[in-house]
Amino acid sequence: MSQQSAEQGFRPPQQARSRASLQKVLAAAEHVLAEGGIEEFTIAAVAEQAGMSVGAIYRRFAGKEQLLYAVKDQLLGQLEATVSEALRSSAPTLSELVGAFTHALARTFTHHGRIFPELLDGQRADGRERGLEALAAVQRALLEAAHPCIEEIHRRDPALAIRMAARTIIGSCVHRAATCRFWSDDLSWTTWATETTEMTLAYLTVKEKRPHPEG
DSSP, rough: HHHHHTTTTTOOOOSHHHHHHHHHHHHHHHHHHHHTTGGOOOOOOOHHHHHHHHHHHHHOOOHHHHHHHHHHHHHHHHHHHHHHHHHOOOOOOHHHHHHHHHHHHHHHHHHTTTHHHHSSSOOOOHHHHHHHHHHHHHHEEEEEHHGGGGOOOSSSSSHHHHHHHHHHHHHHHHHHHHHHTOOOOOOOHHOOOHHHHHHHHHHHOOOOOOOOOOO
């Protein structure tokens, strides 16, 4: 659980039965978001999907915004953990690390692709901050993992280049999730990750041309 989630006034229960009940609510909330988006997301809809009373939801959450935040916090935490684990398990070469990073993002969005665009948009400022916190964390994870491979990067400023690459991959992933229902690229998430990895490595490893001096 992130620091911001604690500041929202929500703390996960300690007992196993209560934790299972919470996961049931969060799974139902995710289902409602996936099927109907923010517009159809209500406590009543979540309660019906979970097979619980509205009162049971309100005993755990103050309202819709707090429930949305809990769903968002859990999914973004999963994203951070998935990326970190993939980078830890990767071979310490630039190509393997970039591939692990991109495919980890793709795996998460494969399972939750219809949810992330809803959660990264249309929420109040504290919700947006949690999203940006997660995106910054996964970018930082790649920068740290790639540091020993810095000599494989043939740009004039390798650190800037890997930051640019990480941000571009993340941005492409979020954009694809937000638009693929309406503007399909006819690719699976795995194929998208493979192609994106190759493009990123081409940018990082092809020697940068120096500009010709004027005059």
